[in-house]
Amino acid sequence: MTAEARHWLDLIHGLPLDRTLKIMNVCGGHERSISLAGLRTLLPRKIEIIPGPGCPVCICPEEDLYQAMRLALDEHVLLVAFGDMLRVPVNLPRSQPRSLDAARAAGADIRPIASPMDAVAIARQHPERDVVFFAAGFETTMAPVAALLGQNLPDNLSLLISGRLTWPAVAMLLESEKYAFDALIAPGHVATIMGAEEWQFVTQRHALPAAVAGFTPESLLAAIYSCLRQTLEGRSFLDNCYAEVALPEGNPTAQRLLKNAFDVVDANWRGIGTLQSSGFNLKEVHVSHDARDRFPDHTRASRRRAGEMPPGCACANVVMGQIYPNQCPLYGRGCTPRNPVGPCMVSDEGACRIWWANGVHSQREAPICPE
Amino acid sequence: MATSEEGLIELCHGNGGWLMHELIEDIIRPALANPMLDTQLDAAKLPALEGLPVITTDGFTVQPLEFPGGDIGSLAVHGTINDLAVSGAVPLYLTLNLFIEEGFEISRLARLIKSLGQAADSTGVVVVAGDTKVLPRGQCGGIYLATTGIGTLAPGTNLGMGFVQPGDKVLVSGPIGDHGTAVMLAREQFGLSGTLLSDSASVLPLTLALQGLDGIRFMRDPTRGGLATVAYELCRATGLGINLWQEAIPVSDQVRGVCDLLGYDPYYLACEGRVMAIVSMSDAPSALKRWQALPAGSHAAIVGEIQSNHSRVVLTTDYGGERILEELEDDPLPRIC
Numbered sequence: 178m179t180a181e182a183r184h185w186l187d188l189i190h191g192l193p194l195d196r197t198l199k200i201m202n203v204c205g206g207h208e209r210s211i212s213l214a215g216l217r218t219l220l221p222r223k224i225e226i227i228p229g230p231g232c233p234v235c236i237c238p239e240e241d242l243y244q245a246m247r248l249a250l251d252e253h254v255l256l257v258a259f260g261d262m263l264r265v266p267v268n269l270p271r272s273q274p275r276s277l278d279a280a281r282a283a284g285a286d287i288r289p290i291a292s293p294m295d296a297v298a299i300a301r302q303h304p305e306r307d308v309v310f311f312a313a314g315f316e317t318t319m320a321p322v323a324a325l326l327g328q329n330l331p332d333n334l335s336l337l338i339s340g341r342l343t344w345p346a347v348a349m350l351l352e353s354e355k356y357a358f359d360a361l362i363a364p365g366h367v368a369t370i371m372g373a374e375e376w377q378f379v380t381q382r383h384a385l386p387a388a389v390a391g392f393t394p395e396s397l398l399a400a401i402y403s404c405l406r407q408t409l410e411g412r413s414f415l416d417n418c419y420a421e422v423a424l425p426e427g428n429p430t431a432q433r434l435l436k437n438a439f440d441v442v443d444a445n446w447r448g449i450g451t452l453q454s455s456g457f458n459l460k461e462v463h464v465s466h467d468a469r470d471r472f473p474d475h476t477r478a479s480r481r482r483a484g485e486m487p488p489g490c491a492c493a494n495v496v497m498g499q500i501y502p503n504q505c506p507l508y509g510r511g512c513t514p515r516n517p518v519g520p521c522m523v524s525d526e527g528a529c530r531i532w533w534a535n536g537v538h539s540q541r542e543a544p545i546c547p548e
Numbered sequence: 549m550a551t552s553e554e555g556l557i558e559l560c561h562g563n564g565g566w567l568m569h570e571l572i573e574d575i576i577r578p579a580l581a582n583p584m585l586d587t588q589l590d591a592a593k594l595p596a597l598e599g600l601p602v603i604t605t606d607g608f609t610v611q612p613l614e615f616p617g618g619d620i621g622s623l624a625v626h627g628t629i630n631d632l633a634v635s636g637a638v639p640l641y642l643t644l645n646l647f648i649e650e651g652f653e654i655s656r657l658a659r660l661i662k663s664l665g666q667a668a669d670s671t672g673v674v675v676v677a678g679d680t681k682v683l684p685r686g687q688c689g690g691i692y693l694a695t696t697g698i699g700t701l702a703p704g705t706n707l708g709m710g711f712v713q714p715g716d717k718v719l720v721s722g723p724i725g726d727h728g729t730a731v732m733l734a735r736e737q738f739g740l741s742g743t744l745l746s747d748s749a750s751v752l753p754l755t756l757a758l759q760g761l762d763g764i765r766f767m768r769d770p771t772r773g774g775l776a777t778v779a780y781e782l783c784r785a786t787g788l789g790i791n792l793w794q795e796a797i798p799v800s801d802q803v804r805g806v807c808d809l810l811g812y813d814p815y816y817l818a819c820e821g822r823v824m825a826i827v828s829m830s831d832a833p834s835a836l837k838r839w840q841a842l843p844a845g846s847h848a849a850i851v852g853e854i855q856s857n858h859s860r861v862v863l864t865t866d867y868g869g870e871r872i873l874e875e876l877e878d879d880p881l882p883r884i885c
Contacts, residue, residue: 178867209811215869291738291810394867514877525811536860536872 185398186219192405194223199357200404201498203347204231204364205526206392212535214394224405227358228531229498230346230446234261234524236496237313238445241339243267244475245311246277248337249285252472255303257296258311259318260289261524266517268487293321300334309468313339317366319457320431323438326463337468340457341444343367344375349452350497351383358498360386360404362397365419370435372427373417380413391419438463447520448486448493492519495528502529503540509533510540553655557648562682572680575658579665580644582674592676594641599700604631608693613660615734617726617745618820620693621664626748626820627771628697629671633755634767634823636705642668644678645694650685660691671750673697702759709785711765717832718790718852719825721754721845722747723798724775725817729806738810744802749821754845757838763831770824776815776873778824779852779861792852792863792873815863816876826854 178186202208208228211217217226230236242265249256256277263277274280281287286306290296296310308331312322319340326336343364350356363376368389379387386407390400396418403416417423437460444456459467469476486493490512491505502508502521512518514533521527525534553575560567572587584592608624618626629639644664648657668675730746732738751769758764770778775797779790792815799814807814821844827835832850839845855862861873 182867213865213871214867215863215865215871216867218869219867291740295738534874534877536862536874 179395181395182398185395185402189224189398189402189405190221192402192409194221194405194409197223197225198359198405198408199225199227200360200362200401201227201229201356201358202231202362202364202390203229203343204362204366205233205524206366207231207362207364207390207397208528208531209526210392210394210397212531216394216397220401224401226401227498227501228495228528229361230343230350230449230496231364232496232521232524232526232528233314233318233341234259234265235492235520235527236341236346236446236449237262237265237339237520238447239267240445241311241313241337242277243269244469245309245337246274246280246285247475248309248468248472249277249287250274250280250283252307252475253286254307254309254472255299256285256287256309256311257290257299258287259313260291261526262311262313263287263289264517264523265520266487266523293318293325296334297325297328297331300331304331304333306333307471308334309337310334311337311339315341315343315367316370316435319439320370320428320435323431323434326438326459326466327434330466335466335468335471336459338439338457338459340439341446342441342455342457344371344378345452345455346446346449346497348378351379351385356498359408360388362400362404363387363389363415365389365391365396365423368419368423368427370428370431372425373415373419373423374425375427377415380415384413386413388416389419389423391422448490449496487518490519492521492529495521502532503537505529508540509538553658555654557650557652557654557657557682559650559682559684562648562680568680571654575654576646576661576678576680579658579661580668580675580678581665582676584641584674584676585678592641594676594698597640597698597700599703601698601700602632602635602637603696603698604628604635605694605696606631608695609689610731611689612731612734613656613690615731615746616743617730618748619660619663620691621660621662622667623748623820624693624695625664625667625671625673626750628695629673629699630751630769630821632697632699633750633752634769635701636707636755636759636767637699637701638756639671639673639697639699639752641698642673642675643696644675646678646680647688647692647694648680648682649688649690650682652690657691664693667750671752705759707764707766709766709782712782712786712788712826712854713765713828714788714854714856715829716763716765716826716854717829717850718779718792718854719827719832719835719839720770720775720798720849720851721751721823721825721839722821722847723800723803724770724819724822725803725807725814726800727820728774728817729803732806740806740809742802742806744800747819747821749844751821751823751844753842754823754839757842757845758825758827758835761827761831761835761838763828764835765826765828767823767825770819770822772818773876774814774816774818775824776813776861777876779873780875782826783859783861787859789855789858790852790861791855792861794863794865796849796851798847798849815873
């Protein structure tokens with residue numbers, strides 16, 4: 178352990194905690210760093226870190242996923258998508274392919290990529306094919322997608338955009354007042370793009386302690402300490418524990434690219450519903466690269482999925498931090514990584530998947546130690 | 549007319565006729581040169597074996613066929629003889645099956661077979677029998693190989709998961725995940741490339757070095773699924789637990805970098821020239837010393853311990869936290885962000 182991590186842990190253990198305090202993180206990358214370093218096992222038992230709406234795979238609406246799958250199967254396009262979209266289940270009869278992976282096994286040409294640049298490279302390698310880039314993600318993913326649109330894209334490449342902004346989900350949660358956490362760790366990567374100041378509303382409008390964190394255990398521990406101290410002292414201000422990277426105003430170039438490429442529109446979140454001004458839509462000027470325009474049949478209402486969650490699946494509550502992953506009635510019973518029912522059990526950033534991969538296999542088991 | 553290295557494999561190279569005969573005589577046999585490989589016989593006659601014979605078989609379908617640090621030819625030797633070596637055996641003989649795709653360059657075939665022959669030669673094993681099939685274009689990724697290996701156990705060798713006891717130490721012979729990462733980089737997928745070499749190699753020097761040490765319980769080469777998978781299988785078979793110490797497990801900077809970028813876990817990435825050994829507490833220091841004295845074992849380390857108070861693979865992180873390593877669910881895929 179580094180001296181810095183030790184320093185923050187000592188400070189945290191020195192705090193006079195008289196009740197259980199819950200801190201929510203809203204970034205799959207944060208949840209992953211916390212789990213990989215085993216931070217929960219190092220914190221006092223009275224501190225609970227709960228995962229919130231931070232996984233773009235988990236909230237990608239079913240109709241978008243269904244559209245991507247049908248484009249690959251029916252139109253024989255070469256579909257490229259981020260790797261962890263491939264296993265997300267669509268709620269369909271078992272006789273049909275129920276994920277991009279299953280569609281691939283059924284003969285569709287679907288290729289995983291790690292960067293938007295890969296989509297352009299693949300389109301250039303296959304000028305004779307219609308290539309569709311299924312671009313799902315938060316601001317951090319959509320900014321590089323926007324950068325692509327600023328370049329000369331190959332004619333045979335179109336984009337099926339399913340981008341979301343992070344803060345509206347948190348704002349909705351706080352405004353609903355149906356939340357059960359005492360403080361928020363704000364997402365470092367999103368803040369790097371959009372500016373740390375974007376998260377001021379948490380402290381100013383809702384008087385909830387908050388801190389922007391980076392992705393090292395040290396930065397996360399610093400943010401946890403700040404959140405705890407603010408809570409104990411009855412204060413709330415936005416602390417920036419990732420100040421060297423996430424500037425108050427963010428990255429103006431990335432913001433300009435986003436603005437030039439997309440309109441911000443009301444958008445559906447899987448299992449949560451429509452959130453105002455929470456989605457990215459391609460601007461009219463890019464219509465020639467809009468997969469929805471190129472294949473209009475697939476956006477017809479009759480070919481859309483209703484977007485309902487499978488019966489019993491509580492992914493929406495997990496995503497909103499209202500329950501722990503292993504408090505879902507399906508967790509570990511009907512729903513495992515081998516046989517996922519809900520999207521949170523699929524992505525490496527999905528809270529259920531992360532908890533499962535770290536050994537929490539039964540319901541309501543303490544998420545910290547082996548038996 | 550001798551088979552030229554300039555041509556392409558045609559379906560009739562596998563039909564048993566003169567083209568196949570020439571391919572074997574001109575390209576394959578010279579690369580595997582040994583007096584025991586008699587292509588005129590239906591079956592190879594082996595001398596009587598000294599010691600208990602052991603046999604294993606493996607198939608090879610790696611893409612790309614050639615990668616930094618190895619190719620499918622050398623891999624087909626190392627993969628099979630390593631399975632014999634970690635069983636405590638000395639590998640002696642190999643058989644070789646070739647499944648070649650129509651249109652494959654003969655020069656490339658020659659290169660791969662030469663590499664296979666060199667790998668066998670440097671480990672002291674000989675290819676004594678083989679078969680060649682040609683598949684229509686599009687039916688296999690250029691070439692598939694299958695090898696079967698025969699070896700003999702040294703007297704008194706008795707290794708197995710059943711001998712593992714609480715308190716035993718877990719050793720690895722070198723950095724983990726190099727092969728898996730090198731192959732991934734060689735595919736130039738995901739916009740990544742690099743200079744990392746696969747660790748593909750014979751582990752025989754490593755396994756022989758531990759011979760005669762009473763406390764050796766079990767050895768395995770952590771190929772597909774990596775160190776975590778071998779550890780998980782050991783727990784499942786014995787009901788014992790394993791504690792692994794993150795700070796002790798050797799991982800190269802390049803492997804760590806790729807894992808950070810794509811969200812992979814190095815503990816699940818394949819090695820093709822490493823050994824994981826379970827050794828009694830008292831013999832672990834001398835096992836480590838024997839390994840560290842070898843070039844292939846210079847980064848060997850004691851990385852964990854067998855436990856009786858739980859039955860899972862628990863990784864103590866660099867931060868002192870604990871994480872459970874689970875059975876691999878599916879092929880790792882790059883994360884969205």
